[in-house]
Amino acid sequence: MSDILNILITEETLNMLMKIGIIFLKIAVVLGITLLHVAYATYWERKVIGHMQVRLGPIEVGWHGFLQPIADGVKLFFKEDIIPANADKPLFYLAPVIFMVSALTSLSVLPFFDGFVIADINIGLLFLFAMSSLGAYGIILSGWASNSKYSFLGGLRSASQVISYEIAMGLSLVGVMMMAGSLNLSDIVRAQHQYPTGMFAIPQFLGFFVFIVAAFAETNRLPFDLPEAESELVAGYFTEYSGFRFALFFLGEYTAMLIMSSIAALCFLGGWTIPKFITDAMPLLMNVPGIVWFLIKVYAFMFFYYWVRATLPRYRYDQLMAIGWKILIPLALFNIVLTGTLRTMGVL
């Protein structure tokens, strides 16, 4: 018995177990922190939009309503789980899980600060695209499986919207890939740190603009929230969901927003680094840990999400498609050509 154990427990297997253990620890840390962020993203959204509309937002539960997300979570957890009579049960159960999983899986390739990333893969950016397009299944399936008009219309709208804007978003990031010469997110950030302006948002302003618009559409946020347009479709694809399954959709949506903000921070705003000319001017800033800069950028982008939601009305569906196909995609293609030309000329 002990012989077999001795064979199995070599230094190599122990090392491997250590590695796996560290990965699990990282996953636990990232998941925990992200879910906390998601919970408080809902709180800050209500707070920011409330103040923009000269209201107070949540204020009764805890100090300035700070325990509101927890109260909401407890409420959703204990609510009755209703399933429509003619729903396609397996798909109805599966849809929120796909949505949530696709959002959470994207977290695994995001480098939060130098060296802290769960899976440092070479195709990080492509992996993010793959996962975000997978999220569309959750939406379409939930729309179809609920056996309801409103859900179905929401699902259909979302399907065409996500496909259309996926293209624009992918093309907008091609410029970044060309500038960095890599698909690995850590390498993209390092390339930005080497670059004189310190952020790709400045030379890639066209790409950045296309990315922002496409990111709003991909996450079904205002002004492109047609799949869940409250005034027409009740709640769109998750109209028939209640209780914890509804919470999964909610969490998935906010996780997707956080991920889009992270992509913007990593690919366009320099991730965990700040431009060199700033650190040259103020060397004290070198001591600030990278995660602080990363989080500041992510929070700023999230604030922009809320800000736009409080400002702009919803677009009409044909306008949405026209923006996607007639403006964003040609603009992104032009950006690629421009970047390529300038790169070969050695200007950028």
Next chain:
Amino acid sequence: MTVREFIKTIFFVEILKGLALTLRSMFTPAVTRRYPKVKRPVKPGFRGLHALAKDKNGRMKCVGCGLCGAYCPSKCIYIYTSDGEDHTKVVDRYEIEVLRCIYCGFCVEACPFGAITLSEHYEYSDYSREPFYMTKEKLLSNWDKYFAGEKGKNYFKKFWRPLSEDFRTPEGQAVFNKIKNAK
């Protein structure tokens, strides 16, 4: 599309203006009133929960004439009287179904004795319907609660209508001006 409009469109001038507006309003103080904690001050003369007025000696002013019940548009006032000693009219029951009341205040105006009043009290929600059926005793205790002291007197001075001055000739009317001018 002129050049100016085109430039405005590609630089999102309108959207930026909108964003600036929302950002500005974010830093203006909120107008929210946190209701159960901060109550809205009731304007004098507000028509709230009913009360039956008492006179100086603490007796009910109501004589049971039934004018209020006759006037009531939603017919929610019930009055039952009987023949008392030496043929005085005794009001046995005076009841108001508050859930049906529309707070028009006609009963107050109809009352010749200033007996029925509408108090400034408005927070009387409950879980069942019984508490909203006001009996005579409840209505009288409402008077003690919501018109205590000088409040009752002031109410009749300021808000109880019609007073005798309401029946004077309105001076501003054009018809009368003509007569004045003719003289």
Next chain:
Amino acid sequence: MLPELFFGYFAAVIILLSVIVITRRNPVHSVMWMLLLFFHIAGLYLFLNAEFIAAIQVIVYAGAILVLFLFVLLLLNLREELKVKRFVGAWPAGLFITTAILVIVLGAVKSFVPGPAGKYSIEFIKQETHTKALGKLLYTDYLFPFEIASLVLLVAIIGAIVLAKRKTRSK
């Protein structure tokens, strides 16, 4: 041992899933099984160190083409579809042909010989990254086939537009 197990799992599951996909009564369920199938194929690509192809497999096939499948299915009347016979009458003939091909392939397996190892060894790919190596090859040695493929796609796009465009009466 581990690589063989890995490959065995993926190969077996891919076959199993393909059978499941074509035997489901509900087309939407078929599509969902197909999604799982595509992920296993992507896993197989990863196993071959072709990470770029794996990502493209998921983005293009699972993310776009299958969504379009689903989109078309949602426009069909599925309640009717559930009652229709699933296979055409000639399915025994198809089964016979495929079994015959399988037998031939199995018989020919012995005479397979691995080709000569080229420049693109696993170490080279790992060092160069798969995306870069693939891009370089596509845009240098195989530029012509690549352009032909894109031209074919362009023809398909134009064809689709021509078919879909509503005919306006000429004055």
